Amino acid sequence: MNRAIVCTVAIAVASSIWMCTAFSASTDPIVTEAVINASIAEVWKEWTTKDGIESWMVAKTEIDLRVGGIWRTSYSRTSNLDDDESLRHIILAYDPLKMFSMRTVRPPKSFPFQKAILNTWTVVYFEPVGESRTKVTARMMGFGEDEESQKMRGFFEIGNRTTLDNLVKKHLVK
Numbered sequence: 001m002n003r004a005i006v007c008t009v010a011i012a013v014a015s016s017i018w019m020c021t022a023f024s025a026s027t028d029p030i031v032t033e034a035v036i037n038a039s040i041a042e043v044w045k046e047w048t049t050k051d052g053i054e055s056w057m058v059a060k061t062e063i064d065l066r067v068g069g070i071w072r073t074s075y076s077r078t079s080n081l082d083d084d085e086s087l088r089h090i091i092l093a094y095d096p097l098k099m100f101s102m103r104t105v106r107p108p109k110s111f112p113f114q115k116a117i118l119n120t121w122t123v124v125y126f127e128p129v130g131e132s133r134t135k136v137t138a139r140m141m142g143f144g145e146d147e148e149s150q151k152m153r154g155f156f157e158i159g160n161r162t163t164l165d166n167l168v169k170k171h172l173v174k
Helices: 003-022 040-048 050-054 147-170
Strands: 030-036 060-063 070-074 087-095 099-106 121-128 134-141
Touching (some): 040 050
Antiparallel strands (some): 060 070, 121 134
């Protein structure tokens, strides 16, 4: 076979492999971890109570901590939690002081990934690290290979890290 043809075919194959690898969609979970300088009981309350959630995560919330319960949140203190910019999540499961799982069932109207978010869910694990520290691992799952889901994935890779960093900052040792 002519060397030029072999080189052309090799370049074409290598390019197509690179393109598939470079642009392959990840459906793996987003895993975000942090160690919080607080007891597991304190961190659990900060994830599962109104006062706790509002102390680090959102401006306003109501949570009905039971399987099937609704967790409403807003980043606006003036929200009535029923407006177009509020979020609604359903609690899928929880094991006190160990695990909390939820799924968004109504995103804010301005959220750019309206369909994709409805296919995801998050599981948060709590592990004691000694008596006064807690490892939190959040796993967000349900990403598709479609463009909307992958763009949303990029959004949450940054957003989930920022959210968990806020809890870390709240408990920085002074």
